[in-house]
Amino acid sequence: MGQQEKPATSLTGAVSEEISASLAPVDEELARRYPGDPGTRQPVHTIYVPGDAFAADTIRSWGDAALAALDEHAPDAGTLAAVLGLPDALADDIHTRVRAKLEREPVEDLRVDFEDGYTPASPGDEDGHAARAARLIAEAHAAGTAAPYMGIRMKCMEAAVRDRGIRTLDIFLTGLMEAGGLPEGLVLTLPKVTYPQQVTAMVRLLEQFEKARGLAPGRIGFEIQIETSQSILAADGTAAVARMIDAAEGRATGLHYGTFDYSACLGVSAAYQASDHPAADHAKAIMQVAAAGTGVRVSDGSTNVLPVGTTEKVHDAWRLHYGLTRRALARAYYQGWDMHPGHLPTRYAAVFAFYREGFEQAAARLAAYANRAGGDVMDEPATAKALSSYLLRGIDCGALDTAEVARHTGLTRADLDAFAAPRRAELTTHTR
Numbered sequence: 001m002g003q004q005e006k007p008a009t010s011l012t013g014a015v016s017e018e019i020s021a022s023l024a025p026v027d028e029e030l031a032r033r034y035p036g037d038p039g040t041r042q043p044v045h046t047i048y049v050p051g052d053a054f055a056a057d058t059i060r061s062w063g064d065a066a067l068a069a070l071d072e073h074a075p076d077a078g079t080l081a082a083v084l085g086l087p088d089a090l091a092d093d094i095h096t097r098v099r100a101k102l103e104r105e106p107v108e109d110l111r112v113d114f115e116d117g118y119t120p121a122s123p124g125d126e127d128g129h130a131a132r133a134a135r136l137i138a139e140a141h142a143a144g145t146a147a148p149y150m151g152i153r154m155k156c157m158e159a160a161v162r163d164r165g166i167r168t169l170d171i172f173l174t175g176l177m178e179a180g181g182l183p184e185g186l187v188l189t190l191p192k193v194t195y196p197q198q199v200t201a202m203v204r205l206l207e208q209f210e211k212a213r214g215l216a217p218g219r220i221g222f223e224i225q226i227e228t229s230q231s232i233l234a235a236d237g238t239a240a241v242a243r244m245i246d247a248a249e250g251r252a253t254g255l256h257y258g259t260f261d262y263s264a265c266l267g268v269s270a271a272y273q274a275s276d277h278p279a280a281d282h283a284k285a286i287m288q289v290a291a292a293g294t295g296v297r298v299s300d301g302s303t304n305v306l307p308v309g310t311t312e313k314v315h316d317a318w319r320l321h322y323g324l325t326r327r328a329l330a331r332a333y334y335q336g337w338d339m340h341p342g343h344l345p346t347r348y349a350a351v352f353a354f355y356r357e358g359f360e361q362a363a364a365r366l367a368a369y370a371n372r373a374g375g376d377v378m379d380e381p382a383t384a385k386a387l388s389s390y391l392l393r394g395i396d397c398g399a400l401d402t403a404e405v406a407r408h409t410g411l412t413r414a415d416l417d418a419f420a421a422p423r424r425a426e427l428t429t430h431t432r
Contacts, residue, residue, distance in 0.1 A: 033246070034293035037389070039421045041396045042297050043108035043149050044351050045338045046256070051129040051152070052120050054112045056136050059147055063106025065341035069307065070099065073314045074345070083315045084322045084349055090356050098348045101398050106344055108397070109149040109335075112137075114168050115156070115191050116261075123164075130168045134175025141183045151187035153225075157198035166205060173220070177213050188222040189256065194230040196240065196247035203249050221251045223299075227258030229265050232283050242290040252296045255287045256337075259301030275301045275324055275336075284333060300328040302337035307346075318346045325350035334393060348397075355394030362387050363408035366419070370411060388419035 049058055074080035080098075081091035112133040120126055133152060140146035152172050155165030169188070176182050190202050206220045224244055226232065234240035245252050262283055263273035274280065280301070287298050303324055307317035321343055328336055329350065338347050366387040391409070394400035402413060409416075 032250075035295050036293060036421060037297075038295045039417060041148065042334055042393070044334065044397050045107075045336055045347050046109040046111055046149075046299065047107055047338050048111050048113045048117055048153065050117045050119070051112050051114045051133060052118065052125065054129075054133055054136065056139065059107045059110065059140075059145065062341045062344065063102050066102045066106055066344035067099070069314065069342045070102070070345045073307075073311050073318075080345075080349065083318055084346065084353075086349070086353055087357065090353060093356065094349055094352045097352050097398060098345055101348045101352075102344060105147075105398070107147045109187065110147045111150075111187065111189055112152045114165075115153050126164065126168055127171055130171040131175050134172045135179060137183065138176055138179035142180075146183070146185070149185040149187050150183075151189065153189035153191055156190065156192035157201050158192065158194075169205070170209070173209055174213075182215070182219065186220070187253065188220065189225055190222050191225040191258070192227050192261070193224050193244060194228045194240075196243040199224060199244045199247040199252070200249075203247070203251055206251065218250060221253040222248075223254040223256050224248070224252055225256045225258055226283065226287055227261035227265070229262070232286050239286055239290055241287055245290060245294055245296055248296075252294075254297045254299055254335075255291055256299040257284050257287065257301045259337075260304065262301075273304075275303065276327060284331075288332065297335065298333055299335040299337070300333040302339050303343075304339060306340045307342035308340070314342065317342070322346040322350045326354060329354045351397055352399040355390070355397070355399035358390065359394065359400060359405075360408065362390050363405060366391065366411070367409045370409070370415070370419075384419050385421075388416045392416050392420055 047062065055061075070080075074083060074095075077091040077095035080086065080095050081088065086094055114126060114130065118126075118129075120129065130152070137146065137150050140150070152169070154169045154172075155161040157165070173182070176186070190199070193199060202222060206222070207217070209215070210217055210219055224231075224241075226241060231240050231244065234243070241255065245255075257275070257280065259275050259280060260273050263277060263279060264270075266279050268277060268279055284298065284300065291298050303321055305317050305320055307314040307321070325336060325347060328334075336347075338344060366384060369384045369387070391400065391405050392413075395402055395405060395413075405416070406412060411419075
């Protein structure tokens with residue numbers, strides 16, 4: 001076969017080189033600002049435990065209390081399915097998985113709280129509670145009983161509590177260092193942020209700690225809690241939350257929506273303060289767009305309707321919590337807050353149902369894409385990324401098993417990671 005004739009062109013190579021040179025700063029900016037998802041596990045929830053109440057057995061006690069609630073109010077799969085409206089075909093599997101999760105890993109993310117939920121007997125107690133939190137978290141990691149993610153919520157950067165918050169953070173981080181170093185899964189939360197300058201102050205604070213302890217620059221990240229209207233819309237009309245992500249200089253790991261503080265800030269009556277209020281939807285939509293592509297995750301808030309009292313009241317609270325969690329998952333808010341051990345059964349039931357219900361379809365679509373086999377849906381690389389991310393999240397939380405995903409897709413965990421994060425795979429084309 002003869003050599004294929006080259007098609008004719010009109011532009012010289014110099015044109016392409018000139019354009020590339022002019023866009024080099026933009027290329028660098030895109031890589032810096034929008035590195036994509038970090039590819040690490042995102043917990044499905046966060047629980048907050050006051051600093052004076054946090055103890056060595058907190059995680060296990062939450063799990064035991066959740067199991068007791070499940071045994072009392074939904075002792076079998078049929079009851080749980082009837083309460084929550086679970087598909088009959090999934091009822092046994094979800095009930096079994098929820099019980100197993102509560103026994104094995106009841107809490108995925110725990111924050112020892114030194115802010116709103118913290119009321120020490122005297123102000124001087126906070127030093128001791130911060131030191132104890134560091135010691136107990138270090139001991140939990142050493143014993144293998146820690147939650148995958150643990151840390152503290154300090155006081156905010158407002159003038160009245162700034163020094164106290166800085167001191168508590170210093171005591172906590174220093175305690176961890178003295179106990180052997182900062183553990184993996186360490187998470188810090190900065191609450192009530194209203195101005196990007198407060199985020200910058202947190203960055204400078206962490207820089208100084210890293211220098212003082214000989215840590216690598218950028219080792220310590222933090223979450224930004226969105227609880228005020230000013231954090232969504234700044235006085236000049238810009239999206240303040242986007243500027244906050246930029247001000248974090250790569251240290252921001254998450255944006256957490258504070259349901260009740262934010263609602264109150266807007267004047268929403270207490271009876272209507274909820275994570276599905278239109279004001280909440282607006283705030284989280286802005287957060288989601290601002291965070292997209294930056295590697296910063298978005299977390300939904302919580303419900304303050306607790307599953308306590310009679311079985312009828314518990315079931316009502318469970319239905320509410322389950323519905324809010326499913327609603328959040330459909331909107332790509334893959335994390336939320338849980339305020340009571342009784343919320344854990346419905347948190348995991350909602351998460352597991354979300355991934356079990358869509359598992360076979362997602363696996364089939366991804367397998368068809370990977371094999372270029374076609375099918376009744378024509379998927380693009382961006383959809384393959386979403387399908388892989390969906391399956392990975394399901395595996396990480398325990399809704400799906402690695403082996404069953406491999407059977408249905410023919411793909412390994414490494415294959416899924418490559419589809420979910422093509423930029424980390426150096427944008428190479430996946431072939432099999």
